[in-house]
Amino acid sequence: MAGCERGPLGRHRPPASMARYEPAVAERKWQAAWAQRGAFAGRDDDPRPKYYVLEMFPYPSGRIHMGHVRNYTLGDVVARYKRAKGFNVLHPMGWDAFGLPAENAARDKGIHPKEWTLNNIATMRGELQRMGLSIDWSREIATCHPGYYAHQQKLFLDFLKAGLAYRKKAKVNWDPIDQTVLANEQVIDGKGWRSGAPVEKRELEQWFFSITRFAEDLLSALDRLENWPERVRVMQRNWIGRSEGCRVQWDVLGRTQRLEVYTTRPDTLFGAAFLAVSADHPLATEVAKNDANARSFIAECHSLGTSEEAIEAAEKRGYDTGLRARHPFRANEQVPVFIANFVLMEYGTGAIFGCPAHDQRDLDFARKYRLPVRRVVAPANPSEPIEIGDVAYTGDGVLMNSDFLNGMTVPQAKNEVAMRLERAGRGKRELNFRLRDWGVSRQRYWGCPIPVVHCPRCGVVPVPEKDLPVRLPEDARFDQSGNPLENHPTWKDTSCPSCKGKARRETDTLDTFVDSSWYFARFCSPRASVPIERKTVDAWLPVKQYIGGIEHAVLHLLYARFFTRGLRATGHLSLDEPFEALFTQGMVGHQTYKDEHGKWLFPSEVAVGDDGQARHKETGRPVTVGRSEKMSKSLKNVVDPGAIIDKYGADTARWFMLSDSPPERDLEWTDAGAAGAFRFVQRLWRLFDESANALPRPRTPAPKQFGAEAARMRTLTHRTVAKVSADLERFRFNVAVARIYEFVNTLLDPAVGGAAKGADGGWARREALEALARLVAPMIPHSAEEAWQRLGHTSIVTDEAWPAFDEALAREDVATLGVQVNGKLRGTIEVAVGMPEAEVRALALKEAESQERIKNALEGKPIRKVIVVQDRVVNIVV
């Protein structure tokens, strides 16, 4: 953007020196300067290499919290660093703005969800802007804006056309508190992920996305996501849950229809002791018709459902139907058929065969119902007993008691059984996934309307694209239970786009995870008239670095990967994976406080006295200090970022977030640490302020010669630049911070300050300070700007290139080697870097004569061997 010369720089010329750095003044000044220059615009037509860095966008809950501060600080360091390295950086921000809390606020406070959301966005945008983030605000999006959800509706229609979205009657997870449906991923320990209420099963007609169509690809592509944390990939792998198995058909005596079961252990077929079907299996329903006991058993299974009790009551129970099934390979062998409470209708065929010897659950069941236990896999370890006790054998081994399988290994036997079953028409190999299709219907108001119409004559009819968006009605009511769209007197009445007759709008809205499944693509062309503009998306995507919390390892990240595949299938983009690299930052924690009555207290209500006893600030009563936990409203252990920025400024908050803890680990917020960060910001300013006047002018040519002192300073500068650059590349921000501390400490050391005396020293010192200002710029940008200006520059440091370093200067010429005797350190010697091994050996042995510690350790014993590690260590073995 133009206007560099007439920016705020010219208007606000600070005094030549200020004793104390005033964050409130400086931060406002520089934020205005950046905004005026459009310093952070990502430009579609810029020929420089593009770099898209993205942090997970926030839900506009009201205020930002420390977790946001950490997340966005990390992202900002990356964005600013890459910009300085010459990349054309895209670093946008938006709002995950649909969702239930807005409706709750409407119900509780009588404020419309839209108004509540937009107010929160305004507040939080202001808070984020106060952090001084290098965000391209011109690309801001909010998912609740019709300009966003209109395009999402178009994508939905494309998915519908491609068969990726469909409707089916299904048992769904019903959250009785939120009065809505949840996806499997959103049910945690049988409870709703948001409400925490035990989830019920209900049968409803629902919209689904066929994520399972991509199950195999979603799984195998994980291997190529090398810059994702391994644990996220493991979690997704577990969630997708691929299993290779086999369907096996059993003849049931007295029936024509065979019973089909699914197994991953076809090799253990000769160890089968029973069959078991789910309570929801058609066979169970049929048996129940004429069997009152079966009916009551099935009813019992249903009453447990998937609620909490069912999970805790892990007891395996069954009901013997009296039916007998014939073994597929042994016509005269028969096993009983049970209805069992632990068999799931949704997985495989809803029926299993039980092999007690080699499956713990089957063994428990067999012991309870006194069924035979026949071992068919011999233990791999010959000293192990053959007898099966209370523990099933699930290890490898060779088949026994198994007819034609005897002597085969487990994999061989699996193969053989599958082959014979297929040949006999009694079964076939099958690939199964734990992953289910993604249920996206929500019976809520504050979400993206699903753009279809239900017509009594034509069925489900898509809304024509020219009629998009299907807008939410503004005049919904939130004071009654159920779906406000359903309750609205007129909104759902419409005409069929196809036959023009009376029809009804779909009143379900989309799961808000749909909104966040493609926002990263919309940022590339946020105002385009199509959802995704191919040209710009192809230029920017994939996101080079994505940063967010580990809590989205399965939900959001899996959905976004699915959506990318769906968008590719519908021609919106040509991308394999949305996020090339993922970084998951740790949580921000704080100590917890309780008063005498066990009531949680805010940290701001507690003061620690000189005696180390924590007390309530007002009542003076003692307070119990608990362990550090993730900041949460319920524990009240929250620190408001706004209050911290008021007190210390944004740079202090940012510096604290980066120092001490590695970014992937949890960070504990402490007052002492924040105060320490503030002291550093002040100290840094003093360094620049006190040095500036004695320096040569900016851009003074380098002197021809450097004295020893100046040369030493230059070595330090170049080495620091090299190290900090390497640390930032590797996300080792805490180590980069430590290097900067060392650098600053040395520059403040009066002994080193003496080097600034001569012309060469002054030049070296300016070089050091200019490097320093640029090194800290990604982390504490306001202080860096202030320092840069104090050094006499009229440009802004944000526009400066990242400092280069001279390999030759960064190299040390003297190395201090440890001298070990039998691996124990006994002394040190100084050598020229790169000194040949023989010379080092000679020197070390000579020193061994004169250095008491080494001599004593040797005690005149014969030297067996001397090991020299270049520039590191010498080990004398005696």
Place this chain on the structure above:
RNA sequence: GCCCCUGUGGCGGAAUGGUAGACGCGGCAGACUCAAAAUCUGUUGGUGGCAACACCGUGCUGGUUCGAGUCCGGCCAGGGGCACCA
């Protein structure tokens, strides 16, 4: 139960198989000050010793190696994920 991660001073944490504890916080001592705050200087793993120095020390326990916080085996503890998935 299965899978993954993490265990280092009073605390957060450094350390390509090569001088363990960088850097920060906290503590202690001192300077400045009428005093305090701020700032600055020194010191700070443990034990013994006036000291030089010695010994011990990265959850425990074996091993590989001239040398292990780091690699390998077995255990223990904490955290996270998955879990009637046949």
